[in-house]
Amino acid sequence: MSEREEFLRVARRAREAAAGLAPLPRAAKDAALHAVADALAAAAPGIVKANEADVARAREAGTSEYMIDRLSLSAERITAMAEAVRKVAALPDPVGESVRGTVLPNGLELRQVRVPLGVVGIIYEGRPNVTVDAAALCLKSGNVAMLRGSSSAHDSNTALVRVMQEALRGTDVPADAVQLVPGTSRESVKHLMRARGLVDVLIPRGGASLIASVVEESTVPVIETGVGNCAVYVDAAADVDMAVDILLNAKTQRPSVCNAAETFLVHADIADTFVPRALEALREAGVTVHGDERMRAYGDDVVEATEDDWYAEYLSLDIAGRVVDSLEDAVAHIRAYGSGHTEAIVTASQPAARRFVALVDSAAVMVNASTRFTDGEEFGFGAEIGISTQKLHARGPMGLPELTSTKYVVTGEGHVRG
Template structure:
């Protein structure tokens, strides 16, 4: 690691640490005013942001990036307006800081309260989705945290413009502008500085593909909240309503295939396969979806590609889906346990008994009953723009909203109590 890269990192990490201390005690009114200032600035300066984004998009096309990934990278004035609206929505949410998680008076008369407090400085490492730059900064700000943002090099011009707009907006508020920082540089070394900044950074949250997440988890000396890839499955039960099942599957796969809560696998009970699969394959074909199926699925469509082990493990993020016929609900659950990423699974069924068993057996962050996997989302859950979807089991699981960006401390009040 070069001395210059380390110095560049410290130039943003040190001020972020100081900003976190100033931000933590600010009242909700100050934080909300800052969020509205950011939203106003995003709208006012959207042409400047779009121009910077066009540089990233042009570079991505020159590098042969897929159109699905370019879609995730791209910004226009409509998308920027939606990002600004999400920031305003976050401002409207309750402030978690200071919330009493539990408390009461102990038998000895001491008053005990467990309060939510900011985590401090949160590092976010993410891939080519510049909307995450604003979502993450806004959620961290609202929860009283400073943030160090390290997006992918593919979105560097977009992220630089977005952070610049946010910092200039914050400079006119009570929130210190240094509370939102972009980690400088596009090399792997700049990421390593962030991952090893124990003492300056309190927690890291990686967002992206499996290789990124695994790298951060394995190499970081800073505590990590692990977000997960989305190998999500839809199970069509023997008692499923066919119209409902087709509609949910198509929505889960095609509504936006390049995101982590899109369905990547469909499991169909053998008792309904003959009725369901011909209809489903026709609709998926019309939507441009390539189906990778087992032998029993291929019997219903000559264009179904033979599925491999890798297909059942895949997070395609494209118009591809793996398919398999199973003989029971328990076999579907076993498939999910073996191949799934513990993100989101769905069951389509009219049987309450089947729904209850599926919910009880599937160990994922979210389980949908007769609903699309696409609903696993912080905004859809009413949390505001999420900072990630955690598939771990410690502290936070599922879409991570404001409460998940806090820790707690105990406040004990006595009257000269001695032990």
């Protein structure tokens, strides 16, 4: 059987499973999730052994220690994954929720209710924890998960999916509700991206090149997630202590994630006070600043920024900095170079805050708060499948409701249209 034929076989089974999963009540889905969590915890030694093979190959290939850390699983990490599944089970079920409803003048009762998307394809890089997180979120929202992780984590992902499928066999949820896309070649990814009619939506999770590739090549509808060139704007009316704290947190608390700050913009009227302190704090944290000419005037160690720096999602201890003459100039910079993820303003001026919020076109805008708060758990959603930077269907952290569509239910009493 060819790789494409094997993919179509798996995709059709996923499609059939979606029909059986969609109408299940919350109790059935929650019971299945608890079964999955228990099975993961019990199977930890076998999962770790499979993961060790992936890690060994990664080391032989010269993979960076940072990437190996993302790839690696331990008994403790698997325990945390199982607990995360239990937390998903405890979240409210969005399926069947009424979004709006009314009684029309002719007496028809109209309700818009949430329904599962169907089969959700997820393409992601070498993080096997995503395999479990994505599957759990899809199951809770009544969706089938078609998972295509990185080939570097193939043994780990295979072991995780096998454990979850075995756990589901003892529940009302179809075992085929969690599927691993067969194959490790580039072609196997293309099969998923071109499975329109079998797969309802694709969610890529990873770097800019991965997301761009999926968006450009897929015939299946795509929800763009993740790329974050986030900016912190320090307004003329900012509290300097607050601004330094927010900038430092946004850049250094976890620099390798999409909601970390990659750019900071400083109003010229506060630059003499703020910039020297900010550069000192960033320097002590090991951050390299790439600055424009006005920023470089404040520090000999500020690297000259290129045009590419303004677009950069560094995901490292680097940040681009620019001095601007107005709030409007800061917004113009963000519109020109930003990715539409998260921007922050630090200011004591309510008019400035309101204007910034009104002008900035991003999924999240922070006022006197770090960009690091753009996160499903921090927003109180309990969990997220990713952070959408597009404008259709879902925008910002995608919790369980964002993994649903809607349909209209119209109830009459023999109504006919004249």
